[in-house]
Amino acid sequence: MKYILGFFTIIALAVLGWLLYLYSTIRFEIDKVVDYKPRLTTQFFDKNGKLIANTFSKENRLYVKYENIPPRVIEALVAIEDTQFFEHNGINPDAISRAIIKDIKAGSLVEGASTLTQQLIKTLILSREKKLTRKIKEALLALRLETILSKEEILERYLNQVYFGHGYYGIKTAALGYFKKNLYELNLKEIAMLVGLPRAPSFYDPTRNLNFALARGNQVIKRMNTLGWINKKEYEESMKYVPKVYDQTLTQNKAPYVIDYVTKILSEDIKDLKTGGYKIDLTVDLDAQKIAKEGLDLAYKKILKRDDYFQKLNKKRGIEKEYDENGKELDPDRFIKTLNGALISIESNSGKILSLVGGIDYTKSNFNRVIQSKRQPGSAFKPFIYLTALDLGYSPASQLTDISRTYEYEAKDSDEKKKWQPKNYSGKYKGLMPLREALVHSRNLATINLVTDIGIDVVYNNLQRFGFSDNMPYNLSITLGSFAISPIDLSEEYSIISNDGIKVKPYIINSITNRNGSIINFEPQSKVITDENQAFLMKDILHDAVKRGTGRIAQVKNIDIAGKTGTTNKNVDAWFCGFSPTIQTIVWFGNDDNKPMRKTETGGRAAGPAFAYFYKNYLKIHPELKREFDVPSGVKSAIINGKKEYYTNTSKLPIDALNVPKENQIEF
Structure with missing residues (x-):
């Protein structure tokens, strides 16, 4: 008996040593979960707060803090994925026992018993392959993580990290993408569909397989009903409800020339523009x-x-x-x-x-x-x-000469004399004309003569x-x-x-x-x-x-x-x-x-x-x-040939432009 106990003690010590060694090889990996800094999508908004575009690299993710996640979302997630989440210390012995029995019967690893804590670790640190060593590592890190982070912190990381299909990472991104709603606007069926997605995000993607997505959502609702977390009315209404699902592009770019320009401006100074989760408010009005x-x-x-x-x-x-x-x-x-x-x-x-x-x-x-x-x-x-x-x-009343002139000049690369004879667009000349009229009618010759005079x-x-x-x-x-x-x-x-x-x-x-x-x-x-x-x-x-x-x-x-x-x-x-x-x-x-x-x-x-x-x-x-131009207080006006003309202390009206006696000029 003594030898048997000794044998088992040695085995236990060996297993313990192996576990300690295994943990020592991965213990620093947990920092990725504790110091969680995921890739975040940068969003551009117009002057009225309307989304213009998203920009991201590899992962389209909008972050949501735990306090902004509705309780219904937490209840639905825990109900379908990890009912005892708030009671266990990172692993669920009962679930492990059930999974082991099924695996033994099947002769292979067919069912896991991962808690939400383990799923988070698997997503951020470990691979998804079904190997015993990976499962043990997962359990060890889960036990350790629960001593560092609170349950709320774990849920926050989980709901922001996991993939929800269609290129959406994180539940906030998925809610806005699939339903064009913020989390607080979701109804129970929409919540159920979302929390059911991480199990098989591509298969349950509602833009591809709506019927399967609805069925998965109904499983979540049934589970919540079984647990007594929703009442009969909520259950019946949610089971019948079919939400409108949107199949949107990930960038949702409504103004590509604008976004290209802004991106070019910022990319030199903001190196993580596509992963830093910036909110960029623009002056642009989408309307x-x-x-x-x-x-x-x-x-x-x-x-x-x-x-x-x-x-x-x-x-x-x-x-x-x-x-x-x-x-x-x-x-x-x-x-x-x-x-x-x-x-x-x-x-x-x-x-x-x-x-x-x-x-x-x-x-x-x-x-x-x-x-x-x-x-x-x-x-x-x-x-x-x-x-x-x-x-x-x-x-504006100064007289300009709208007449043709010929200008001689030397060619750029030779001493050859050339002539330049500019014309008005109409080909006609007006002779003397007020400065105002020359610009109103875009007279080339009057403009050239003006530059010559100045x-x-x-x-x-x-x-x-x-x-x-x-x-x-x-x-x-x-x-x-x-x-x-x-x-x-x-x-x-x-x-x-x-x-x-x-x-x-x-x-x-x-x-x-x-x-x-x-x-x-x-x-x-x-x-x-x-x-x-x-x-x-x-x-x-x-x-x-x-x-x-x-x-x-x-x-x-x-x-x-x-x-x-x-x-x-x-x-x-x-x-x-x-x-x-x-x-x-x-x-x-x-x-x-x-x-x-x-x-x-x-x-x-x-x-x-x-x-x-x-x-x-x-x-x-x-x-x-505003509909009308304001006239500054320093601007004056007079009637010239029956028409009002403006002038200033700098730009005074020429005497010869006034065809009426000075005492009859009307000022406004």
Whole structure:
């Protein structure tokens, strides 16, 4: 007997030693559970708190703290997975005994007896293979974990870690993904379906196998009823209920050009952007984004429709093919292949970007034309030349000469003399005309003569003061906007006019919140460029350009709109740059390969409809928007030839512009 006891003692000691050795090889692995830092999804929200997109790497997971998990979720999970969870110390001896008996009968490991604690360890640390050694390791770590973490902490980690199918990790992610609900909004059947998923997440995925998912949910409900945790009414109602299940993309990206831009901005400074669980609040308004996209699509289709019309008209005339100026045959589908557009809207007084659409179809091209594309602004650049003149003492009534001139210059790579003879778009000249009318009707020759009178050096220096870059040509071609600029940069420059002389930098991020709740807020960046009175004079001229000038197509009822068209040489680029009293919008159209559009595609005709559509429809959902431009107190007005004209102490009206005696001039 003594020898038998000794034998068993040796065996027991050997087993104990083996267990201690086994535990020593894995004991530090438990730190992964204790110091739980899972991959978390970063979410982007619009200014109104609407989800724009998720971004993640490998695991799409939204974290939820235990105190925000409804008790019903805990009850349902414990009922189906580990009824004695709050009583055991990490392992369940009764369940182990039952599993051993079944395994012996089957001759293999067919049933486990894992508690929720063990399942958490298996998910985070160990493999899922059914081996005795792995099960022993699992039990040892479970026993240890329960001495470190509370039951609530274990459940929190479990419900955030496990996979719920369809790419969803964590129960909060699954609730929002499958049902578009927060956890507190779920009913009992939806909860039951979710907690039943981890057993076989792909098989029970309700987007693939709804009937199996419902059956699994019913098992959970029956178990809760058996335990007496729900009443008869709850049981019967839940068994019959069939929830609406959504099959959504994981990113749910509603504004891909926006998210690409924000990601590019942040990725340099935030290395764990896709795994850090940040909450990024943007300035974008999803309603404005949707309307902007619709407006751009509308204008795009109008251009294609006009192209189709002219192709059919040519065929009726017997013209089967079209050729460019070099005699090369043009592809009849060239516009469908290369035509594109872009739109950016900002709050004029802050620079907050409300909408940013970088192209017609993101699925065909993710190139962001608002940010990355640099195109010639054409006549859309003229307001800054005229603003320079106003700041130098010119007034809207100052007389400019709209006559033709011929300029001689030397070719860039030779001593050959060349001639430049610019023309107005209409090909006609007006002679003397007021500055206001020259800009309202976008007269090229009047603008060139104005720059000649002021001096190219003075104009160039002032344009740099406004913030235009050094890539502008230092010659008279600058008057025709013959340099490259992106829509977002042009938007910043136009804010000088729309924001009463104060330039604001467009920005798109309101705040960033990390997983610990620390917040970084972003503020507007502004710089005073000119006096508000001078800016108003330009604003009023551009208001006229929309009412009766080149921008008439951009008019919107019941709201003041000011703006300027831009059409570059050979109709390569078409712009409309304008604003209401509070919102500014830049629209561009052109071919990605820089080939000309049809001569019909001017800034007004091509880009104007998108602009007008945006304001018309945004006004419907925001009728509270300010409708009229304010006249600063430093701006005065007088009647000239029966029309009211504004002036300031800097931009005084010329005496020869007044065709009535001074005593009869009316001031307002």
